[in-house]
Amino acid sequence: MSVTEEIKQRLDIVDLISEYVPLKKSGRTYKGLCPFHQEKTPSFVVFPDTQGWHCFGACATGGDIFTFIQKREGMDFTEAVRFLAQRAGIELVPGSEGGAQQAEVRSRLRSVMEAAASFFVAQLASPGGQLARDYLAKRGVGQAAIEEFRLGYAPNAWRALSTHLLADGFSREELAEAGVISEGEEGRFYDRFRNRLIFPISDSRGNVVGFGARSLDGSEPKYLNSPQTPLFDKGKLLYGLDRARDGIRQSGTAVIVEGYMDAIAAHQAGYRNVVASMGTALSEAQLQSLARLAKRFVLALDPDAAGSVATLRGVAVAGEALQTESAASFDGGLLRFERRLSAEIRVAVLPQGRDPDELIREDAAAWQRLIAEAKPVVDYYFDVALAEAELSDAKGKVRFARRLLPVIARVPDALERAHHVERLARLIQVDPSLVERELAAVRRNAASAPDRDGLDGLQGGRDDSGQGAxxxxxxxxxxxxxxxxxxxxxxxxxxxxxxxxxxxxxxxxxxxxxxxxxxxxxxxxxxxxxxxxxxxxxxxxxxxxxxxxxxxxxxxxxxxxxxxxxxxxxxxxxxxxxxxxxxxxxxxxxxxxxxxxxxxxxxxxxxxxxxxxxxxxxxxxxxxxxxxxxx
Ligand SMILES: [Zn+2]
Incomplete structure (x- = not known):
């Protein structure tokens, strides 16, 4: 993922623009007076779905968070990237790693998180936790799973957790840095999570590093996570990985679902190889942590999200991350074989209208079948493209082909590629040699491009321009x-x-x-x-x-x-x-x-x-x- 995409993923455009322009919700959009021209009736619209904005008035232009900041703050693109990266908590220049002091801070923050997790667990068992216990019972989560995943409850009070932790000897600065309190004006502060069911999120060693929290009274947002902290980076973690490690290794397969409850339901039903992506598009770092454990990946997708751009991007990232990793560790004759093996990613699209946790609870056999019958990535792309294609005219066929050719071009195995070429040719009713020629052009372009930043580049920090990719x-x-x-x-x-x-x-x-x-x-x-x-x-x-x-x-x-x-x-x-x-x-x-x-x-x-x-x-x-x- 490029740094600009990562910034976009972490910052919400409505939050950002609201700081400059008062916005009013209107259907699925937000409206306000355009900050770039004089007007009395609002023609400036912000679109949460696409994370874009548009002025339908005199400006007749629009864009994303970067163009907004460029225009509003009078910055050029690079400056806007720097500005927003800082807001998103993304470091552009490699920071000075290590240092005893930093290690000390992290260890202290881990203690805060551990104490907070224990507090939430105790609250769930207390009389005040009734609402949360009822909810868990309704969703079929049993006592064993509650204990295994250390589910908890954040009381409906402004300073329950913070009072407890301050009495334990932690400082207010530490609570703020651990992300368990929010700070308001004039030195006020309050608990970040209130009246919520708590899912502790652990790193791969089982240390609690963050929390996911579901509202129980219908308040928004439905799910609230810990903010970015020195310990917690949502884009690098997978929920449940500490519990799923052995299951993934033994089965040779990692199943990736979207929600906390889905992962818990799977484990409860005995499917121990399931982790949750916590709703974000999959990142290279997340997949890398799985690639050490298994060679086969199944992405279990919500039918509503299955065709969305973000999901497709996630799937593409999955393919490339895995191929890059194996390419780095093998060469020569083994390469093609290993590459193909390690890039085995499959996609299972869940039945419409049913959450995975529901499906698993009510029909565990159906879940098993779904995962076993998951489709190879390229077939999944074919399905998505087919669903949206208009193959009745030449233009529709070209669009369809242009969409699939780059995907087919990435398939490392020549035989497998030939199979997809045949299929594409049949669908658009042209001679396979024609598709073959188009594919060759796509592959030539890809080969002539300088190497894109691989996994090593990501780990070693980024260059600071934001346009690097x-x-x-x-x-x-x-x-x-x-x-x-x-x-x-x-x-x-x-x-x-x-x-x-x-x-x-x-x-x-x-x-x-x-x-x-x-x-x-x-x-x-x-x-x-x-x-x-x-x-x-x-x-x-x-x-x-x-x-x-x-x-x-x-x-x-x-x-x-x-x-x-x-x-x-x-x-x-x-x-x-x-x-x-x-x-x-x-x-x-x-x-x-x-x-x-x-x-x-x-x-x-x-x-x-x-x-x-x-x-x-x-x-x-x-x-x-x-x-x-x-x-
Ligand atoms: Zn305007």
Whole structure:
């Protein structure tokens, strides 16, 4: 995961923007007065689902947390990454590790956590813990599991735990650093967890390092975790791993579920090889801790989340993390064999409408079957892509193929790859050799890209720019950037073509990847001088990205200049049409909670305008097919 993705995952956009703009909930979105232009009625909308924002008023632009901070704080992209990384508690420069003092602090914090866990356990057994005990009984959690997982209860009081711990001789600073109290204004503080069921989260050695806490009275959020502390890094831990270690080793399989209750239910039913990802996308570090124990992984996915982008990314991370690890420890003839073995990741999609813990409790055999029949990752990708594909026209087929080719390209085994190529060709009804050729191009691009930071890079700290990670593939954004950078007049030509269709000039908002946005901004400023002038205006990671694009672009099939020109403009159209589609969706979301009739009409007009523009672009895009052009 790149540092920008990690920051996005840790910071909530609604929390962040609320500090600058008063926001009001409206349906699935939040609205407020735009901080970037003067207005009386709110047209600034924040989307928790996509973690984005958009001004539908005079600005007519939007973005993510990085663009918001850039605009609001007047920072450039790198500064915004630094600013937000600090907020998210992510260290960009390798910190000075070790030191006796640091070890002392950590050991002291571990004592705080242990004392807190014992306190919560005692509270669960006390008369005050009735509500929590009732809840556990209702969810079928028995006494043995309660004891094994050291479940607890945080009383419904402002300072129950803190009073107890202060009396035990811990200092207030220590409580704050351990994340068990929250500090308010004027020196006030209170217990972080109140009236909640407590799940202690342990490191692999069984030390309690954090807590997950479920609300019992319907208060939000439903689940509250410990904040980032010197001991607790949610992105690196798996819930239940200390209990599941032996089960995973013995069965050779690690099953990864999402929730605390799911993991507990599985263990209670005798499936001891189950851990929980605690709701976040899987990280390399999490998988690495499992890869030492087992060769087979099953991700048990919630049907609602199974097709989501975050989940797909998690699955992709899983594949790459495991392949990277084995690639580091084997070479030569063994490599392919070992790689294939260690990359065996399967996906089980749970039946609709049932939580895993329910399923396990009511029908343990069905659970076992589900895990045994989990599908290989590539098959899972096929399923997801198929569910969303429109294979009735050429454009739909191309989109479908483009989605699957990078996945197939990552399969290390040639025979297995050939199998997937056959299947893809059959589905889009083209000759397999054509798919083979497209795949070769994808693989060539991947091979010509400089090595991306592997696991070693992650462990040794990061570079501090935040733009360090290179693109994952030579996708439409990268292709457009490469095309635009090759010729000083390309951007003007693309803008002219867009204008001829009634569309505005390209802007950084047409790019989703924050680093690509930054590169586009530089390009808009310096690109007209040609590629060498542009390159000399870039520094550090933007230059690395530029060079990567140059080498990836050089891997494009030999073709006439016309061909490149055509494809470049095509890529720009694609980005714009994607953005319009996105904006139409955002507009509709924003509409949902709106009651003011005049406002609603405004939204309807805007949706209409966006749709019309999109249609014009879609027609322009459909006038030729990419696959055909390569024949
Ligand atoms: Zn605005």
């Amino acid at each position: 290179l693109p994952e593939a030579f996708g439409p954004e990268e292709y457009a950037l490469w095309f635009l950078s090759q010729n000083g007049s390309a951007l003007a030509a693309a803008n002219e073509a867009l204008a001829s269709l009634g569309s505005e000039p390209l802007s950084e908002a047409d790019f989703l990847d924050p680093a690509n946005r930054a590169l586009f901004e530089a390009l808009a400023q310096f690109g007209s001088g040609g590629r060498l002038a542009l390159r000399s205006a870039l520094s550090g990671d933007l230059r690395r990205r530029f060079d990567w694009l140059e080498s990836a672009g050089a891997g494009e099939p030999e073709a006439s200049e016309d061909y490149v020109w055509h494809d470049g403009i095509y890529a720009c159209f694609f980005l714009r049409s994607r953005r319009l589609k996105h904006e139409a969706r955002l507009l509709q979301l924003a509409q949902e909670g709106e009651e003011d009739q005049a406002e609603l009409r405004q939204y309807a007009l805007a949706v209409d305008k966006t749709r019309r523009q999109m249609q014009v672009l879609t027609r322009a895009l459909a006038s030729r097919s990419l696959l055909k052009a390569k024949e």
